[in-house]
Amino acid sequence: MDTTSFMDVGTYIYCIARAEPFADSAAPILAKSIGGPGYPVYTVRFMDLVAIVSDSPAARYDVGRQNTLAHQRVIEEVMSRSEVLPVRFNTIAKSQQQIQDRLLKRKFGELHYLLRHVRGRAELGLKVFWNRERLFADIASESAQIRALRDTIAGKSPEETHYQRIQLGQLIEETIIRKRDEDADAIVQVLRPLAFETKVNKILTDMMVLNAAFLVAENNGQAFDAKVNELDDTQQGRLILKYVGPLPPYNFVNVVVHWDEE
Known part of the structure; x- marks a missing residue:
């Protein structure tokens, strides 16, 4: 367990769900809690809603892989029984009564609205990357100016070709930005009609083209999968697609609690 500060035992909150699938006769939640052994996951109920929680010996947890995976695995198990509203990582209450x-x-009305919003839908994630060799080969083949500068620089020292190298770098950067916009837009335009909601997130690496999440209805899941596979086939290795899901709707719901609000 990796923590930053300790407290008298509080209550760590993972997510919100419908109460019915977690009634007294239901099977227990088996995922390991963020607090580690000795702190099982359980529910706190109010009317027809439950918060999925565990007792917590820490006031705050480091955002490390072990802790974030524990948080996510509980939510993913809950998703197998009910639509789910993820709660922000590190949300810890003083007591069950406070929850x-x-x-x-x-937030009873708001939580019900959000549960209806995600009912019968799941998040599908798509990250798209360029094949580096193909990208730079395509850039050179498409631009006579870039080819000319490349040939001018070839075999000469950096001192001799300082300004040409700067110019070449700027041209390549501008081309990459343009191509990223074009490729990302083309992919999103194909997939957006099959999704209930789409979110495009920030790019994480130089070779990343698209970092997107799609909230997709269960009855559209196979069609969405087929379209992603079709996109992958048509790229013939130019783009690398990393497709994951179904996932809890992390990109579309993030319940944030401010305990000091009146």
Whole structure:
């Protein structure tokens, strides 16, 4: 367990779900808690809603792989039984009563609205990357100016070709930005009609073209999968697609609790 500060035992919140699938006769939640052994996952109920929680010996957890995976695995198990509303990582209440009063009761209408919003839908994630060799080969083949500068620089020292190298770098950067916009837009335009909601996130690496999440209805899942496979086939190795899901709707719902709000 990797923590930054300790406290008297509080209550760590993973997500919100419908109460019915977690009634007294239901199977327990088996995913390991963020607090580690000795802190099982359980539910706090208010009317027909539950918060999925575990007792927590820490006031705050480091955002490391072990902790974030523990948080996510609980949510993913809950998703197998009910639509789910992820709660922001590191949300810790002082008590079960505080969860009932300040979260489930206070936000009752909002939480029901969000549960209806995600009902029958799941998040599908798509990250797209360029094949580096193909990218630079395509850039050179498409631009006579870039080819000319490349040939001018070839075999000469950096001192002799300082300004040409700067110019070449600027041209390549501008071309990459343009191509990223074109490729990303083309992919999103194909997939957006099959999604209920789409979110394009920030690019994480130089070779990343697209970092997107799609909220897709269950009855559209196969069609969406087929379209992603079709996109992959048509690229013939020019783009590398990394497709994951179904996932909880992390990009479309993130319940944030401010305990000091009146």
